[in-house]
Amino acid sequence: MRIALVAESFLPHMNGVTHSVLQMIRHFEARGHETLVVAPDAGEAAERAPHGRTELLPSVAMPSYPDVRVAYPTTARLARVLRDFHPDVVHLASPFALGWKGQVAADTLRLPSVAVYQTDVIAYAERYGLPGAAPLASAHVARLHKRATLTLAPSSASEGQLSALGIDRLRRWGRGVDAERFRPDRRSESWRARIAPGELLVGYVGRLAAEKQVEDLRVLTDLPGVRLVIIGDGPERERLERQLPGAVFTGFLGGDQLARALASLDVFVHPGESETFCQTVQEALASGVPVVATGRGGPVDLVRSSVDGWLYRPGDLDDLRARVLDLTGDDAKRRSFGEAARESVAERTWESLGDQLLGYYREAQRLRPIDDASRARGLARPDSVQPPQARAWKRYVALGDSLTEGLCDTSRMENGEYRGWADRLSTMLAQGRGRFQYANLAVRSRRVRDLVHEQAPQALAMRPDLVSVFMGANDLVGHGADPLRLAAHVEKVVRDIRATGADVLLVTPLLPDRRPARIFARRFALYAVELRRIAAETDSYLLDAAALPALGDRSMYADDKVHLSSRGHRYLAYRAAEALGIPDAEALGRLDDALHGFDAGEEPAPQTDWLREHALPWVWRRMRGRTAGDGMVSKHADYIVIPGRNAPKRSKLG
Structure with a gap:
């Protein structure tokens, strides 16, 4: 996980906010996560975080308390800092001034935010006797924390105070103590x-x-x-x-x-x-x-x-x-x-508090796309979303286009064959479940109409208990595409599948983070909002691939700059497993990435003439009304058996 911590105060000024941020950085780094600290610049006395990255922003000292500094970056600059880091979540440490801009920047980038309430600025305003300051501080605190995806309060008194301000999504998160040092x-x-x-x-x-x-x-x-x-x-x-x-x-x-x-x-x-x-x-x-x-x-x-x-x-x-x-x-x-x-204090360790905080981050990741969909439809956001619970699925069918087919994922595959995120996911679903069956009906270049008239009916006839639906990108890049109409067709497919009692994993299409692709950004965003709504209303699982900043990294894409590389497919597979509630999916993903960073068949492809090798053939096919998938059939049109953990034979998908 990539975690951006926006801290209202930081080194060299040591206080409760700084101390907890430092403890969390150490914990996250020990767990294999990447961190970025964004904090006020203290000038010559400034210190950087002992681990990860640090971005110090221009600040001024408070006249009555020079050790405390207030940063004054523009929201646009802060958004650029976050965009460059590609965080999975934004942690707002005791947010007020810099934290407000951090929240606005997170909203701009559609990133989940977790605001940690650590300083009672309302009481401070009252005690320092600034005329009219307390009501202004109350209004600001309420406005900020209502926008945050989650707010963490350290005590029952803080919970009561924030609740009285109308702040929802409150969770309890205290502080750890170094019982080895303090004894x-x-x-x-x-x-x-x-x-x-x-x-x-x-x-x-x-x-x-x-x-x-x-x-x-x-x-x-x-x-x-x-x-x-x-x-x-x-x-x-x-x-x-x-x-x-x-x-x-x-x-x-x-x-x-x-x-x-x-x-x-x-x-x-x-x-x-x-x-x-x-x-x-x-x-x-x-x-x-x-x-x-x-x-x-x-x-x-x-x-x-x-x-x-x-x-x-x-x-x-x-x-x-x-x-x-x-x-x-x-x-x-x-x-x-x-x-x-x-x-x-025996159980109040920073380690246990750090793991609890990671759990809140994951909850915020689940809530953010639902918040976006609710906001788009003018609905109130739900107070909570229960974490996904993996079921004992026995029959999994994957529907989609080239991404689900696995195009460009040649890792440990024979020449001309592809693996893909759905194949990888099937092996994780099979672990410890005895006889597990898997089919992949995806074919490159397929569109939503193919999902409706071909793939979905075929899948329903196979009576699966889990179906993944990852479709729409090919439609959205076409002339005159209507995201809302396309989503309505997908919604009917999802509801038909759910009516059989089967579960659905709905995946939002992703758009490569490249300048030429930006002309389609609005279509993809509208379509993703609708898919999030559909997932929420049909009680389906959601893999919000469009909201995963890591998938904007160039290393996630193959030489054609459109399809995922083996690394990208692997990343998507573990995010899918996490969305389905498979235990330890994130840890397994980090281990797999470490072991197979550049697998056989996964070496970086030599640079080619992209225009000649990829772009012009695509344009030529379009002009002739043809697609790369013409005449092709799905690679697993019927169920194959994926051995579980204790099976004597290993599938070539493993």
Whole structure:
């Protein structure tokens, strides 16, 4: 999968947004995915992502908080950046300014987007007292997240806030924690002795900014035998040093230094009421440190009152002081809470969160074409689409033209024979299913009328339980083609097949990403919208090949620049398997691509005179009213048996 992450903030400014983006990049790269980070350029201090590609965009620093930068690219430029990368999904990290343009660019390119809500900008606007800013921020957040294919909220409080704004498609996605870095045995007595020898340490970790409400900790500065420790930096530091006499300010700590400091605390406190999640609370829990936090926002889902910490009444500073005293005054309770704290984060790994996020990406890929079709017809988008569930199909028939016939896919085939995506798919469908039968009725140059009058009736007579329909491209490049009329004919075929109880895999025709082909782009787009509608209304499986950016890559096409190469057929086969819900299809596809990058019969063809070898013969046939498929018959007009995994004999399709 190719993943573009549009981040509202990034290195060198380390915060929750940057941290989660870095964690996801590492996870995606380890899983074999390609990444692009699009973020504000911090000038001379700018840093690139440790893996994958990075595109830094012009930005300006916020006057009151220079560490935070706001990018100001045009939407057209951002769209070009995404188009050049060909992403499968756009991840919007804490979107607001740059994220809005990222969403508009994703819509322009018809790409699925996943917006991750990480910053409560509405609460920030209220706290900073900007006149009229909060209603404007609310309206902007609602507008942005309603356009996103999916919105991920980190906590129940965030879900409630977004739901109240009328935002649909909400899913829960928290944050992982590095339990290897943050752990109890990082506790350092020497560090404690340097900070405040012989005293209990009650500490806060985070940005020193107004929205964090660190000044509320003033009620803890006179606790007997307790030293308040403030770890972090920010624009409010000087003011807080005056308001919190006796507190130790360490400045910013990161990495192992932060892990050691956190584990060396006796109690962790966090007074901020506008936290969408609060990663530092989770890191304190992983460090075996009991937590006292406000009973509002993200901490509500993280802290179990009377088990691993306390949630005090928001705004009640007397309650805050009492909860801290409860723990500093009882060594046994503090140890018990600390042990429970560590246990509470055992399953909250970045690895598990990363895999969950990939699942949301796949859901967004399924939803985007349905959203496009719904929007084209003026309908409300559905809240969800259930992931495909593979069935125990026994008889599969493929219908179509040269692409389904497999033209130009000569990988491991005898001279003059072709393999193709449908042949490849049949071998995956056969795995572990005993006797599996497959027929391929596709013939090059065939059109929708051939689907209606020849291929579909023949397929129905064979009583299949799965039929793929990939047809229409030859019609759409013809003079005066009517996409809506063509789609209506296809719809009748699909409904006739579905009436027998058989499943249908409907494939949208793809158009090579080349200048001469662009004159047909509107026709192909209208036709694809109709096929998406048909798939949704008939409860059919959909392989939205037209929306797969990877199929715009030149290496996916054969020397004629029209038909798919072996690599393209292989890619399409695994996307079809994924659409049908075949387990591990994506992982199998990556493995196959690695093993057979250039198979025998798959070497790049020598460059030929394209005009003479391919274009002029096509024009000549058209002028004479002939096609390349005249007189040809389908290669598998009747069922052949594809051996399953445990079969003793191997099919030549394997």
